[in-house]
Amino acid sequence: MTGEVDTISEETRLLIRVRDGRDRQAFAALFAHYAPRLKAMLRRGGMGEAQAEEVVQEAMLAVWHKATQFDPTRASASAWIYRIARNRQIDIFRREGRPVPDELTESPPPEPDAADALALDQETRRLRAALEALPPAQREMVERAYLGELSHSEIAAATGLPLGTIKSRIRLALERLRHELKDLRQP
Amino acid sequence: MTPAMTHHITHHLPEPMLADYAAGRLGHAFSVAVAAHVSLCDECRARLAAHEAAGGAVLETLPPEPVSDDLMARVMARLDDPAAAPPEPPAPSGIFPGPVMAALKGRPPRWRSLGMGIRQSLLHAGKDGSLRLLYIPPGRAVPDHGHEGRELTLVLQGAFHDETGHFGVGDIEVADASLEHTPVADEGTPCICLAATDAPLRFRALVPRLLQPIFRI
Numbered sequence A: 001m002t003g004e005v006d007t008i009s010e011e012t013r014l015l016i017r018v019r020d021g022r023d024r025q026a027f028a029a030l031f032a033h034y035a036p037r038l039k040a041m042l043r044r045g046g047m048g049e050a051q052a053e054e055v056v057q058e059a060m061l062a063v064w065h066k067a068t069q070f071d072p073t074r075a076s077a078s079a080w081i082y083r084i085a086r087n088r089q090i091d092i093f094r095r096e097g098r099p100v101p102d103e104l105t106e107s108p109p110p111e112p113d114a115a116d117a118l119a120l121d122q123e124t125r126r127l128r129a130a131l132e133a134l135p136p137a138q139r140e141m142v143e144r145a146y147l148g149e150l151s152h153s154e155i156a157a158a159t160g161l162p163l164g165t166i167k168s169r170i171r172l173a174l175e176r177l178r179h180e181l182k183d184l185r186q187p
Numbered sequence B: 001m002t003p004a005m006t007h008h009i010t011h012h013l014p015e016p017m018l019a020d021y022a023a024g025r026l027g028h029a030f031s032v033a034v035a036a037h038v039s040l041c042d043e044c045r046a047r048l049a050a051h052e053a054a055g056g057a058v059l060e061t062l063p064p065e066p067v068s069d070d071l072m073a074r075v076m077a078r079l080d081d082p083a084a085a086p087p088e089p090p091a092p093s094g095i096f097p098g099p100v101m102a103a104l105k106g107r108p109p110r111w112r113s114l115g116m117g118i119r120q121s122l123l124h125a126g127k128d129g130s131l132r133l134l135y136i137p138p139g140r141a142v143p144d145h146g147h148e149g150r151e152l153t154l155v156l157q158g159a160f161h162d163e164t165g166h167f168g169v170g171d172i173e174v175a176d177a178s179l180e181h182t183p184v185a186d187e188g189t190p191c192i193c194l195a196a197t198d199a200p201l202r203f204r205a206l207v208p209r210l211l212q213p214i215f216r217i
């Protein structure tokens, strides 16, 4: 593993500032970072230019309003914004809306465990490094799966098992998250 | 808030289905069943979070596409507008997790008899599949049925068993088109399940096939 960083990511810190202080400057910085990436994600999913920007707007507004639910010990900013954007996109395009799992708690604890948040952030960075280290063809397939262009079963059928490296990372993240969730369940 | 778990969940969602839910690739009926199971299951919640982490990593590494110059200003101008807030998802109620309450539109199930004491409440029927609640009296069998596509069955109350195993509250059965099974409710409490298909069901014994369009099952 190269370049292990011992602070949580800039984006996650910005999102915490939005959550705790309704910080518009931090929100503007998040917008500058994520809006062009969300647009790219939606365009890759086949959406037109104007429509993609429409959804980016709604997704970023959802980020602002739902920031109180952000818990850095359970998601990095990128994972959380990916989820919020996906939910908003489907809410807009499907009459029935997006069914979402119940929240575990009303709101995250005011002082989340900094070590837990850092561990999750590092795991996320390793996942990203693993993604970037994939051979181009496999990386393309993983991207297409998470961008919603292909289903996971279609990908498995096309390539066998291209998700190997990623899967082991997911498993690690999984283990960590699972333990955390177990702790959260304890009264 | 999720109701307290009283049952140890042993039947979970397959990995590709969680990934497809994260990526927005599932139809409505399956999405409800996945979201409802995750509401009850810490393990699948963690696995879904891991897939969202992978989605976030892909999002992070995409080549950004420039947005219109005024897009940020337009969003900043709406931050204080309460009407710009996305709607809150419905809260869980009784045995029904929030996603099921949403599919019920906040109302109690409207049960219709299928005969033999078995009832159903149809929540969604579309090209992409169907979603319904099933009520099975204690000890009663749901007639042997196969299905064109896949079927997800999530237990919300009581328990059932079939050729593949035993399913209690929170357990989800994933059946593909090749499985012909006869779920039987345990003795004691009536079994209430959420059943989702990605193709119309065909019942064998209960209702002749010709009548299925009428009963919408």
Ligand SMILES: [Zn+2]
Residues within 6 Å of the ligand: B009, B011, B012, B013, B037, B041, B042, B043, B044, B045
């Ligand atoms: Zn599960």
